[in-house]
Amino acid sequence: MYLGLGNNTGDYQKLTLTLQGYGVSTVVAKVSRIDWLRNAAGLVDPNYWRGTLQPRPVLDWYLNRVDEAVNEALKQSQGGPLSIIGHSAGGWLARVYMEEFTEANKNISLLLTLGSPLQPPPKGVSGVVDQTRGLLDYVEKNCRKAVYTPELRYVCIAGRYIYGSRLFGNSDPATSIPVSIEQSVPDASITSESGTLISTGATFRTRFVGQGYKQVCGQADVWGDGVVPEVSAHLEGALNISFDGVYHSPVGSDDESRPWYGSPAIVEQWVHHLLN
Numbered sequence: 001m002y003l004g005l006g007n008n009t010g011d012y013q014k015l016t017l018t019l020q021g022y023g024v025s026t027v028v029a030k031v032s033r034i035d036w037l038r039n040a041a042g043l044v045d046p047n048y049w050r051g052t053l054q055p056r057p058v059l060d061w062y063l064n065r066v067d068e069a070v071n072e073a074l075k076q077s078q079g080g081p082l083s084i085i086g087h088s089a090g091g092w093l094a095r096v097y098m099e100e101f102t103e104a105n106k107n108i109s110l111l112l113t114l115g116s117p118l119q120p121p122p123k124g125v126s127g128v129v130d131q132t133r134g135l136l137d138y139v140e141k142n143c144r145k146a147v148y149t150p151e152l153r154y155v156c157i158a159g160r161y162i163y164g165s166r167l168f169g170n171s172d173p174a175t176s177i178p179v180s181i182e183q184s185v186p187d188a189s190i191t192s193e194s195g196t197l198i199s200t201g202a203t204f205r206t207r208f209v210g211q212g213y214k215q216v217c218g219q220a221d222v223w224g225d226g227v228v229p230e231v232s233a234h235l236e237g238a239l240n241i242s243f244d245g246v247y248h249s250p251v252g253s254d255d256e257s258r259p260w261y262g263s264p265a266i267v268e269q270w271v272h273h274l275l276n
Helices: 009-020 033-044 046-050 060-076 089-100 102-107 135-142 204-217 264-270
Strands: 082-087 108-114 153-160 239-244
Touching: 009 264, 033 046, 033 060, 060 082, 060 089, 060 102, 082 089, 089 102, 089 108, 089 135, 102 108, 239 264
Parallel strands: 082 108, 108 153, 153 239
Antiparallel strands: none
């Protein structure tokens, strides 16, 4: 399992136990919160300021940690097929790993991403600054395309927890953003089997969330999991799935009122991809 930005190994302990209940043995990369400060090394790279940063060597520390986890999983599976679960930034970092650590590819049969920002932000949109400083552009240009074949399956899962709002006005100017399912805006909160969808009109919260969405996909008034817009969490060529009422992170989640991708009721809806 590949961790999201700012998360540590312990954040996924409950998810690991849930998967064990299905007979799925899981190895989580060993990462602490303070480890993420290593990313500050990118500040001295001129490419950071140009917006053309590359994953290596800045993220070598992370890639080495997940490589250790993969090797441990290979020992447990006695060389059998492996599934990679990438949460948030761990999803696109898994694509980098699969590109750079080619020896492991022969054992990987599934990449399942949970709320991962997989698309680079659009260029030329006013007020949008690439938070990855070019990393997602690199991934899009240099990593293999998503597929869904018997040999290798990409399954990309997005959450529809809260609908963002523009900072001013009621909707963004027309922006061409491809979406896999209709993005409707209910007049009030809707409770689904997964949890609660939040869209009660423009509020401080939805405007704040919307500005975060805009930095990722170029548009504020879209559905997302509170951090990553739905449209950014899908990849062309993959099996793309959206779950209503699902929050982004294990931190700040609640299995009843604010379930995240790893809450038991949500895992039940995607775990079959690991079992097939």
